[in-house]
Amino acid sequence: MEEIKLGVSKCLLGEPVRYDGGHKLDRFLKDTLGQYVEYVPVCPEVECGLGIPRESMRLEGAPATPRLMTTRTKRDLTDRMLAWSRQRIKELESENLCGFIFKSNSPSSGMERVKVFDEQGMSRKIGVGLFAGAFMKHFPLLPVEEEGRLHDPALRENFIEQIFVLKRWREMLEQGRKLSRLVEFHSRHKLLIMSHSVKHTNWLGKLVARANEISSEELFNEYEKMLMEALRLRATIKKNTNVAQHLMGYFKKLLTPDEKLELLEIIDRYYKGHLPLIVPLTLLKHYVRKYDQPYLKQQCYLDPHPIELQLRNHA
Numbered sequence: 001m002e003e004i005k006l007g008v009s010k011c012l013l014g015e016p017v018r019y020d021g022g023h024k025l026d027r028f029l030k031d032t033l034g035q036y037v038e039y040v041p042v043c044p045e046v047e048c049g050l051g052i053p054r055e056s057m058r059l060e061g062a063p064a065t066p067r068l069m070t071t072r073t074k075r076d077l078t079d080r081m082l083a084w085s086r087q088r089i090k091e092l093e094s095e096n097l098c099g100f101i102f103k104s105n106s107p108s109s110g111m112e113r114v115k116v117f118d119e120q121g122m123s124r125k126i127g128v129g130l131f132a133g134a135f136m137k138h139f140p141l142l143p144v145e146e147e148g149r150l151h152d153p154a155l156r157e158n159f160i161e162q163i164f165v166l167k168r169w170r171e172m173l174e175q176g177r178k179l180s181r182l183v184e185f186h187s188r189h190k191l192l193i194m195s196h197s198v199k200h201t202n203w204l205g206k207l208v209a210r211a212n213e214i215s216s217e218e219l220f221n222e223y224e225k226m227l228m229e230a231l232r233l234r235a236t237i238k239k240n241t242n243v244a245q246h247l248m249g250y251f252k253k254l255l256t257p258d259e260k261l262e263l264l265e266i267i268d269r270y271y272k273g274h275l276p277l278i279v280p281l282t283l284l285k286h287y288v289r290k291y292d293q294p295y296l297k298q299q300c301y302l303d304p305h306p307i308e309l310q311l312r313n314h315a
Helices: 027-035 078-095 130-138 153-174 179-194 198-209 216-232 237-251 257-271 278-290
Strands: 004-009 037-042 057-060 067-070 100-102 114-117 123-127 144-146
Touching: 004 078, 004 153, 027 037, 037 078, 067 078, 078 130, 130 144, 153 179, 153 216, 179 198, 179 216, 179 237, 198 216, 237 257, 237 278, 257 278
Parallel strands: 004 037, 004 100, 057 114, 100 144
Antiparallel strands: 057 067, 114 123
8 A cells, every 4th residue: 555645734743834933743643653644734824925933813703704813913814815725725636635634723724613703802612724624625525633633542543544444445446446346345344334333334235236226436426425424433332342243253153162252251341441442353363364264354444554553452
């Protein structure tokens, strides 16, 4: 797999582009995740022509259509930022991004809960940064996150899982939109999708089964839309337990009584929150190799992203 391309707020990589000349270096993004992705850094304020340092800004007015105002001189930079955003987003179309990581709380790049000030100077965390809002509207299927939310292990795993699946999907499309490739992709990702949504797993299965009834373009577009919709739903302990039990079913006639008891105990300990997901999955992967289960060998659920990221090590 070629490196995954991700858009990122430039200050998160340690670039001194903030209004005060500082940065917001995120070590996980730069040093850990950075080993597996190629970043496309973006700084809306600097790229639209504002200097370093510069006057701070904030969102003011109606939450749905706020204005981007400088805090001291009350200079309105809304039109300037929106015009630049439209142009930059067009440029980003050619980058083939698999996602974007935004700077939280930023009036240009905040993905959610950005402060919007009313006429009395009171604020509510109900806004979206101007560039981030335009980006998400233009690329509705792309995974997006903020660096602050990525400190949550579950949200981090969910985002990174999405970008790796999307990369595999794009690589499959590059080989040609053939039904056989779609069937193979769905087969490999079935348990992974199930860990997010059983409902979407069933919908996607029915969609593939109807492949001869609809056009190829409609089939692949609808599959991608439903796939990314499913992956936005978080995989929970309950959902993962269901998949682990489903996996165990493939060995019910092969495991010895002691092996079956041990696996049930470990799955139950994971379900109760005493063990991280990596523990039952490691044992299941052992049985996949031991009993040479061909269908499970190809399941992306067992290895959806590099193990070095340790995304399944949290309890």
